[in-house]
Amino acid sequence: MNWKSTHLLLSKTTKKWDIVYPLLDDLCDDYGCYGANNFCRINDRSICEYLEGFVPKSQEEGNFQNWTSGCIRRTQLDCQKGEKFMELEGVKLPDLLEFWVSNDP
Template structure:
């Protein structure tokens, strides 16, 4: 794990158990910004919509609750050449912390 943590010594097991993981920065909280947003560590407003997207809930945005994410301003039109864009300097989630299930 990339996290630091607070541990307490358990009297019964005699082991130190993690009771509270501490994040290195606000963007370590995966999902903080919701769908179609970027988390920026050094900016005053941490989350911002990707180009061509707007906040799904302007009211939540104003209270700095970004979890509802962003939605596309207009419908996707592949005939106009819309597609993927390259993003640099993006910190992806640590996939070692996720489990994959093939259950339907």
């Protein structure tokens, strides 16, 4: 799936890629559209949230509620200061799909 929510499906009969436009149950079903280091909460006023300690990679995009560039750390990671992984609750993880990768040009 690309950032425009377009899926490509390989036809077994024609051996060509067909474009499929999915209907999403909610905006958060489009995984990856918010970039790295942020997440989606459909019930909140602002759909996209940044992880603690992160800021939008592109402030201009953030001003227009476009988060496709993702986020970057506000400060350098320093494990000596006791920084650690944080647990996020109430977020949906991506569905695991089986797919084939083709090395054909």
